[in-house]
């Protein structure tokens with residue numbers, strides 16, 4: 001009997017210990033900013049521009065304990081080259097087959113033009129390329145397949161423009177003697193892949209040993225902030241977000257940059273919403289975000305995300321963003337989903353800024369720094 005009594009006492013004690021630890025373990029995720037034991041949160045600007053989100057912004061600690069190690073970015077473009085080459089890229093293959101004909105008639109030149117236009121290269125660059133090819137074919141009279149290929153390669157490369165500076169401006173600026181984070185604002189129409197791009201870019205930066213803070217200023221859709229936070233958590237990067245759907249995006253962006261400043265972070269990446277009905281609304285929102293952010297640190301890059309599969313149709317929207325947001329670089333996503341690589345040339349010409357990064361798939365490391373030579377080699381197969 002005494003034996004059973006001891007057994008009951010031991011079981012009771014175990015139960016008490018279990019209950020006690022469940023109540024005591026603190027919940028770290030989603031702490032309010034005024035919880036002084038937690039991560040710090042910057043106050044929103046005090047001029048009222050961001051007042052409606054004041055106190056709503058949370059700094060979310062990364063949730064996942066098992067961190068992933070992102071792939072280094074170098075060499076990723078080779079994957080695109082191989083993919084383009086394997087897809088039997090209609091652009092390169094068709095151009096080469098026409099150019100290799102014994103004599104080139106006007107119909108052949110029309111066919112070349114049509115091929116270029118179908119690949120979304122745009123009328124201006126297509127005419128320029130054909131003119132250069134006509135001259136060189138006339139002068140050199142090349143018909144050897146290798147020589148034709150080399151000729152086409154060099155002319156395509158000229159229109160893609162290998163001289164453009166495609167590096168991201170990630171040097172940390174010094175303001176009044178204080179080193180601030182490099183700020184990258186990511187803009188674009190909804191569904192083009194902004195949030196995914198911010199997540200992938202965070203991984204690239206982590207792979208380069210840079211510290212990163214994410215700002216979920218796409219407050220239009222709560223799921224976008226969750227999505228971003230998940231991307232960040234996978235590589236130990238924290239996300240500053242609004243507590244409620246529809247919070248002020250400028251306040252979130254400001255708080256993200258302030259958090260990055262306070263912590264001595266290298267780069268702050270700010271995701272924005274693209275769901276604006278008209279140019280005036282877009283101008284207001286992006287203008288406000290950049291005004292408010294600039295009070296804390298200057299904008300290093302404004303990256304416009306464009307979906308390559310929308311081709312020339314996306315160009316009009318791209319131009320509007322170009323006009324209102326002061327775009328400094330283009331991220332062309334979903335290039336894995338189209339054989340119309342000519343859009344790279346068209347969009348650079350229309351906006352006058354270089355394609356800096358390309359999205360090559362839905363995988364976490366499917367974002368590559370754009371390389372003109374690899375791209376042209378891929379087009380030619």
Ligand SMILES: Nc1nc2c(ncn2[C@@H]2O[C@H](COP(=O)(O)OP(=O)(O)OP(=O)(O)O)[C@@H](O)[C@H]2O)c(=O)[nH]1
Pocket residue numbers: 188189190191192193194195196197218221224273274275333334335336337358359360361362366
């Ligand atoms: N195949 C492919 N899919 C991509 C690429 N980049 C993004 N996507 C997909 O595109 C879809 C939309 O991406 P999001 O990042 O949610 O787009 P968003 O612009 O942030 O959209 P909103 O938050 O609605 O404004 C997702 O299914 C992504 O996986 C890419 O390079 N290739």
